[in-house]
Amino acid sequence: MAELAPTPSQTVGPFYGYALPFPGGADIAPAGHPGAITVHGHVYDGAGAPVPDALLEFWQPAPDGSRTGAPGSLRRDPVSGAVIGRHGLDFTGFARVPTDADGHYAIRTLPPGGVPYLAVCVFARGLLHHLFTRAYLTDADDPLLTALEPRRRATLIAIAETERVHRFDVRLQDNGAHEETVFLDFP
Amino acid sequence: MTALDQSQIDTEITAARDAYAKALADGAAVRHHPSRDYAPYRSSELRHPKHALVEVRDPEAVELSGPVFGVTDVTDLDADLTRQHTGEPIGERITVTGRLLDRDGKPIRGQLVEIWQANASGRYAHQRDQHPAPLDPNFTGVGRCLTGDDGTYRFTTIKPGPYPWRNHTNAWRPAHIHFSLFGTAFTQRLVTQMYFPGDPLFPYDPILQAVTDDSARGRLVATYAHDRSSPEWSLCYRWDIVLDGPAATWIEEGRDG
């Protein structure tokens, strides 16, 4: 069967802020869950400046390893149309979070089952085509990590600040002083 | 930053297109997506990676599955951007419809489609948009829907206006609607923009022209569909969307129904 040609990507631009982010978008873990972890960090550009208009999305398996996800990430009130948040029973596996004015983001989730990483997709004004990367919560003998030289590999491994807080910065471009994050292609 | 005029941008757009044509002639692959390093779009300068992307061919990759959405995530009113306020918005009422497909031509069913756009005068309902064109109290410009069983999505909205931006002096974006799309796999994620046929601003716009392949660029432009226009109500534009990227085959079974 002849493949259809894909629709090209275009930048998310500067004005997605009232359309894509939603209340509770960063909260994959049920509220108050004792096993919740925080993954947070900054997005930086090639001058080392924080990027205040990036949008990050995360996708991960449930703690039991299930990869089917669940609807309800942006569950709505049928009367007002307002986003009322996840109901806390299903694990949707999906987060969406814009960076703040300081280029910082934070999500709260549960550790993924079966793999040591969260899949990350980065959008930003100035970025014509999104970028995929991975936030590894632990160093691992993983097919991707093993293939990378140490300096590159280190960009994918979140720093454990405490037992439940992991810092994962995204550097869009090598600026000489800091290694550029490893970005991925899925051919 | 020194002020750039359109002629400098035009020169760079032509240079990038010529370089692509030469690469194609020399046997390079067709480039469906824009290069992230595209000088005429100035904001790309510090926001594109310099390293090559690392290929992941792992059949166990988490990215071969992806998030799902359902009836809990949209309301019926979301797909009609003209009915989200007490009054009717100003502008030309249109419907925008098409199918969401994967590269094998299979419909992507029950997935979330999100759009956002400027109002008829070219102004976004966003506080950072300071273009001195009127806001419309009856138009926000945000829509959502789920695709049907044949991959169809459909929105009723207002035709957005073109608007100025600061890439260079006298830079104007052609009228467009922003689209955000999910496939069955995270690898198929797409954010893009739909344009309207025959817009005279196309050749001047570095964002559209960043797609240097003529055929690929053409796929960002909707078709006017007279047979689907509603008599005495609205004009219709048709735009099919094809998502790139691999997906796990096992996902299909688990998600149908």
Ligand SMILES: [Fe+2]
């Ligand atoms: Fe726009």
